[in-house]
Amino acid sequence: MNLIDFLDPNKIQSYLDTVKKFLETDSISPLLVLLLIGIFFLLKPSNSGGGKNSEGGIIYSDLVELVPLRFRPNFLNWYRVCFWIVEFSIAILIFISFLFSKYIPIFLLIIVFLVFAGVFILYRQIIFQFLNARIRRSRYRKIFFVLLFLGALVLVISTLADPGRNQDLSFNQKRFSSGDHALVLQNPWLASGGDWKNTCKNFWELKTQSKFQEFIKKCPNDSEAEIYLDNSIAEDTAKTQNSILIKVAVSVPVSRDSGQGVFNALEILKGVSSAQQTINEAGGIQLANGMKGLLHISIIDDGHDNSSSEELEAQRTANFLVSKEDIIGVIGHFSSDATEAAAAIYQKYGFIAISPTSTAVRKTNSVWQFLQVGAKQLTLNSNIFRVSPNDSIAVNRIKDYIAQYNRNNAINGISKVAVIYERGSRYGELYKQYFKDSFSTIKGTTLNNQDPNHDECAFEFGAADDSLRVQECLKEVVSNADALLLVPSTEKADYIDDIIRESNKNPIRPAGDSTSRARHLLGGDSMHKEPFLSEPTRGMVVIVPLSTQKLNNVEMNWRAAMSYDATQALVKGAEGSSAKCMNEQSPTLIRCIRRELQSVLSSDNFEADGILGSKTVHFDEVGDREINADLQDKLAVRLCVQWQEDKYVFAPLNPSDLCS
Numbered sequence: 261m262n263l264i265d266f267l268d269p270n271k272i273q274s275y276l277d278t279v280k281k282f283l284e285t286d287s288i289s290p291l292l293v294l295l296l297i298g299i300f301f302l303l304k305p306s307n308s309g310g311g312k313n314s315e316g317g318i319i320y321s322d323l324v325e326l327v328p329l330r331f332r333p334n335f336l337n338w339y340r341v342c343f344w345i346v347e348f349s350i351a352i353l354i355f356i357s358f359l360f361s362k363y364i365p366i367f368l369l370i371i372v373f374l375v376f377a378g379v380f381i382l383y384r385q386i387i388f389q390f391l392n393a394r395i396r397r398s399r400y401r402k403i404f405f406v407l408l409f410l411g412a413l414v415l416v417i418s419t420l421a422d423p424g425r426n427q428d429l430s431f432n433q434k435r436f437s438s439g440d441h442a443l444v445l446q447n448p449w450l451a452s453g454g455d456w457k458n459t460c461k462n463f464w465e466l467k468t469q470s471k472f473q474e475f476i477k478k479c480p481n482d483s484e485a486e487i488y489l490d491n492s493i494a495e496d497t498a499k500t501q502n503s504i505l506i507k508v509a510v511s512v513p514v515s516r517d518s519g520q521g522v523f524n525a526l527e528i529l530k531g532v533s534s535a536q537q538t539i540n541e542a543g544g545i546q547l548a549n550g551m552k553g554l555l556h557i558s559i560i561d562d563g564h565d566n567s568s569s570e571e572l573e574a575q576r577t578a579n580f581l582v583s584k585e586d587i588i589g590v591i592g593h594f595s596s597d598a599t600e601a602a603a604a605i606y607q608k609y610g611f612i613a614i615s616p617t618s619t620a621v622r623k624t625n626s627v628w629q630f631l632q633v634g635a636k637q638l639t640l641n642s643n644i645f646r647v648s649p650n651d652s653i654a655v656n657r658i659k660d661y662i663a664q665y666n667r668n669n670a671i672n673g674i675s676k677v678a679v680i681y682e683r684g685s686r687y688g689e690l691y692k693q694y695f696k697d698s699f700s701t702i703k704g705t706t707l708n709n710q711d712p713n714h715d716e717c718a719f720e721f722g723a724a725d726d727s728l729r730v731q732e733c734l735k736e737v738v739s740n741a742d743a744l745l746l747v748p749s750t751e752k753a754d755y756i757d758d759i760i761r762e763s764n765k766n767p768i769r770p771a772g773d774s775t776s777r778a779r780h781l782l783g784g785d786s787m788h789k790e791p792f793l794s795e796p797t798r799g800m801v802v803i804v805p806l807s808t809q810k811l812n813n814v815e816m817n818w819r820a821a822m823s824y825d826a827t828q829a830l831v832k833g834a835e836g837s838s839a840k841c842m843n844e845q846s847p848t849l850i851r852c853i854r855r856e857l858q859s860v861l862s863s864d865n866f867e868a869d870g871i872l873g874s875k876t877v878h879f880d881e882v883g884d885r886e887i888n889a890d891l892q893d894k895l896a897v898r899l900c901v902q903w904q905e906d907k908y909v910f911a912p913l914n915p916s917d918l919c920s
Contacts, residue, residue, distance in 0.1 A: 431580035435561040439488035483529035494554035506553035511592025516563030531823030548839040571601035578602035582609035588854040596620035607643045616822040620690040645883040653896040654803040678741035683718040685749040743780035750786040793908035825870040832868035836860035
C-alpha cells in the first residue's frame with residue numbers, strides 16, 4: 261500500500277468503518293480493561309510538576325518533557341483533568357459491557373495482556389535506552405516521536421482494514437459460471453428420482469453440451485439452465501442492437517454440505533431467473549444515456565465443506581467478485597454468517613451486495629446499542645442491503661401468536677418456551693438472543709424459565725456428543741417446556757428431527773388435563789423445508805418472510821420471491837446510477853454505475869418494484885428493507901403444518917387463526 265492509496269478518501273472511510281466494526285465486536289470488554297490498566301500505568305500524571313524524576317506513568321515524564329517550560333503548568337493542569345475523565349469514562353464503559361454481556365472471552369484477555377507486556381518490555385529495554393543514548397537530547401526528538409506514532413497508527417489501521425489479510429483467499433474459478441459450464445450437478449438434486457427428475461437425468465447431456473433451450477423443454481425445473489439460456493439470448497441481442505450487458509452475480513451455496521445446498525441454491529436461482537426474464541422481455545434496463553441494458557447473470561458457488569468454513573468461502577467469493585470489473589453487484593449471500601463475513605471486503609472495494617435471505621438482527625447506529633458493548637447483533641456496513649424482514653419482526657409474530665393462543669387457552673396456555681439453536685450460527689444465536697431479550701412476559705405469562713441455564717439448548721449438530729446432548733437437553737430443558745422454538749441454521753436443520761422425535765416420546769400433561777399432548781413447535785424460517793412436512797411436525801407454526809407467491813404461473817417460496825425482489829432492486833439501482841454517468845460509455849459506464857450504486861440504493865427516494873407490487877422495495881437508513889404500513893401484514897407471515905388434500909403442507913395462517 262503506497263501513500264497515495266492510503267490517503268484515498270474512499271479507503272480512509274473504509275479504514276474508519278473497519279475500526280468501528282472492530283470496536284463493536286465482543287472482544288471490546290477485555291480490551292477496555294487492558295486500556296484502562298495501560299493508560300493508568302503508562303500515562304498517569306504525578307502530583308508534582310513532572311520531569312525525569314516524576315512519580316507518574318512510565319511514558320508520562322517523556323510527554324511532559326516534550327512541552328516547552330512556559331506552557332508546562334497549564335498543560336499539566338489540563339492533562340490531569342483529561343486523564344481522569346478518560347479513565348472514568350472507560351471504567352463506566354467496562355461496567356456497562358459486563359452488565360450486558362453474556363460472557364467475556366478470557367482467552368482474549370490473556371492474549372492482550374501478553375501483547376501489552378511484550379510492548380512494555382520492548383519500550384523499557386530497547387526504545388527507552390535508544391532514546392537515552394541517541395535522541396533524548398537531540399533537537400529531532402519531537403520529530404522522532406511524531407513519526408513513530410504515525411508509523412504505528414498506519415500499521416494498525418492498514419492491518420485492520422484488510423479483511424482476510426492472513427488467510428488464503430484464492431478462489432477456484434470452476435465455481436463461477438455464466439453458462440460455459442454447469443454448477444448444479446445431477447446428484448444430489450435428482451438422486452431421489454420421480455417422473456420429472458428421471459426426465460431431467462435422461463436428457464442431462466443436453467445441459468452439459470450447453471444446449472439449454474432443448475434441455476429446458478425436457479427439464480423446466482432447472483433454474484440454472486434458464487439463466488444460462490437467457491444469458492445467451494442477451495449476448496446475441498447485444499451484438500445486433502444498441503445495447504450493453506449489465507452483469508450481476510448471484511452467490512448461492514451449491515456445494516455446501518456435500519452438495520445438499522443445491523436445493524436452497526435452486527430456490528434462489530428460480531427468483532433470479534424469473535426477474536431476468538421479466539426485465540429482458542420487457543425491453544431491458546433503460547439507461548439514462550439512451551442505451552438499453554440487458555441483464556446478464558453469473559452464478560458463483562460459495563458453498564463450503566469440511567475442509568473449509570462458511571465464512572472463509574464467503575470471503576474468497578467476495579475477494580473474487582470485487583476483481584471482476586464488469587460485474588456491478590451481487591445477489592447474496594445466502595446466510596447471515598456468510599453475508600457478515602464478506603461485508604468488509606465489499607465495503608473496502610465499493611462493491612454492492614443485496615442479500616435475499618439474510619434475516620439476523622442487524623446492528624444499528626443507535627446510542628443504546630453502542631452502549632450495549634457486549635450485544636451480538638449482526639455487523640454489516642453501508643454496502644450491504646437486505647430485502648427480507650429481519651428476525652425481530654419474526655419474533656414479534658411469535659410473541660403475538662403465543663399471546664393469542666393463551667387468550668384462547670387461559671388454563672393450559674404456553675407458559676415456558678425452550679429455544680433450540682445451533683452454537684456458532686449467527687442466525688440461531690441472534691434469533692435466540694432477541695427472543696429472550698426483547699420481552700419477558702406476555703400479559704403475565706412467563707416465556708422462559710427463571711434459571712437461564714435451563715431455557716435453551718445449543719448444539720453443534722453433527723458433533724460426536726450431540727446424541728448425548730439431545731438426551732440431556734430433553735431432560736433438563738425440554739421436559740419443563742410447553743413449547744420448543746426451533747432456530748437451527750438452514751444447513752443443519754435436518755438434525756432437528758432427533759429433537760422433535762425425542763420430544764414426542766415424552767409428551768407433557770397440562771395441569772387439570774387427563775390427556776397428554778405433544779409440545780407446541782415454533783420455528784424460524786430455517787424450518788421451512790419439505791422434510792419437516794410430516795406427522796411429527798403437524799401443528800408447527802413457522803414464521804417466514806413471505807408466503808408462497810405465483811408469478812407468470814410459476815410458484816415461488818419465500819427464498820425465490822425475495823431473490824426476485826433483490827434482483828429487481830439491483831437493476832433499478834443500476835438505472836438510477838446511470839443518470840450520474842451520462843457522459844460515460846462502455847466499459848467506463850459499467851464502472852461508473854458500480855461506483856454510484858451504493859448512493860442510489862441508500863437514497864430516501866429509491867423505490868423498486870417487487871413481487872408484491874409496484875414500488876414495494878425500498879431500504880431504511882442501515883440498508884434493511886423498510887416495512888411500511890402496506891407491507892406489515894404481507895411480510896413475516898405465519899405458516900402452519902397441516903394435512904390438506906392427502907399431503908402435509910405449509911398453510912398460511914390468518915392473523916386471527918391458531919394452528920391445529
